[in-house]
Amino acid sequence: VAPRCPLDQVAIDKDKVYVDKAFQKETDNLGVKCSFSARGCPWTGLLLELMAHMEGCDRMMTTCPMRCGVEFEKRFLEKHRNDDCPKREIHCQFCEIRLIAENEAEHLEICPKFLVPCPNKCKRREVARERLTEHLENECMKQDLNCPFASYGCQFTGKKKAMKEHVAAKQLNHMEILCAAVKQGDKNRENQDKAIQEMEKKMLGIERRINGLENLYGPQLIWKIDNYEEKLAEAKSGKKSTIFSPPFLTNRHGYKLAMSACLYGDG
Ligand SMILES: [Zn+2]
Ligand SMILES: [Zn+2]
Ligand SMILES: [Zn+2]
Ligand SMILES: [Zn+2]
Ligand SMILES: [Zn+2]
Structure with a gap:
């Protein structure tokens, strides 16, 4: 199909097409605006300079070199790279570890220094995740605690303040259960000693038997006649x-x- 003039659709004969140098010169020297003037590029110049300008024009669209898929005008590259790109490297503001921005939310779920609320809603309110157990055991005024003598049989539980009072008030009881536990421990130890002595006796017996067997080792034949x-x-x-x-x-x-x-x- 022969090319046609875009204006009046008249068929164009290729052989008769030529470069109008004089007209080219005229247009080259026309004053033009940047193609992106609508996006705010203030550049104006001659048509022949336009190509060179367009190559560097900061209103030109570009895609993120970090391959995050976002498209923006060149002039926003630095800002995107430093502040917005989900693929940019950042430091966790809590533990300082280096991570990719888009993984931050996931990291904060496990970050040991991330502040989490005290489950008891005490005055401290927020504690670093890694310190939460310590907080609950030693600091939290609203945590139910076991009596320090729980392993000796005291069943009391209470908040820190109540526990202080309990420990102060029940010193005698605690001494009693402690003494009982120590006595029980002695008895257990006696039983253990007995068990050890018995074990030693048994070992001695076994040793004797082994020595006996060794003495027998020599010109001895145990002839087992099979299929007798x-x-x-x-x-x-x-x-x-x-x-x-x-x-x-x-x-x-x-x-x-x-x-x-x-x-x-x-x-
Ligand atoms: Zn421009
Ligand atoms: Zn990006
Ligand atoms: Zn962190
Ligand atoms: Zn607390
Ligand atoms: Zn107690």
């Missing part, structure tokens, strides 16, 4: 009247011997 019934029957029938043991030594470097047996007598 069968062999006895063979001996009776005269098929095989004598059987031989596996070879054994008289002692560690002694004679090698074998036993023989006639299960149904010798002839």
Whole structure:
């Protein structure tokens, strides 16, 4: 299809098309505004300078070099990179760890220094996450505490203030349960001692038996005759009247011997 003039649709003969240098010169020297003047670019100049300007014009759209997918005018690049980009690196304002901005919310869920509210809504109100247990155990005026003598049997629980009063008021009771516990401990220890003594006795017995076995080690043969019934029957029938043991030594470097047996007598 032959190209047509965009204005009156007349077909254009390519051979008759030429560059009108004089007209080009005229247009080159026309005064123009930046194509992005609507976005506020104040640049004006000659048409022939426009291309060079456009290349550097800060109203040109660009996409984030960090690949976050956001599009903005070039002039906002620095601001985007420093303040807005979800891929920019930041430091956690609580624990100072380096992280990617878009992961911040997730990090704050576990950040050890992040301030969390006291579950008892006490006066301190907010505590660093890593200190919460300590706060509840040692500081919080609204936390229910176990009596320090709980492991000795005191069942009292109460807030810090009540606990102070309890400990002050019940010193005698606490001494009593403490004494009882110590006595019980002694008894347990006695039982333990007994158990240990018995164990030692047993060990001694086992040791003696092991020594005994070692003394026996030497010219000793334990000859286990398997299939005895069968062999006895063979001996009776005269098929095989004598059987031989596996070879054994008289002692560690002694004679090698074998036993023989006639299960149904010798002839
Ligand atoms: Zn411009
Ligand atoms: Zn970005
Ligand atoms: Zn943190
Ligand atoms: Zn608290
Ligand atoms: Zn108590």
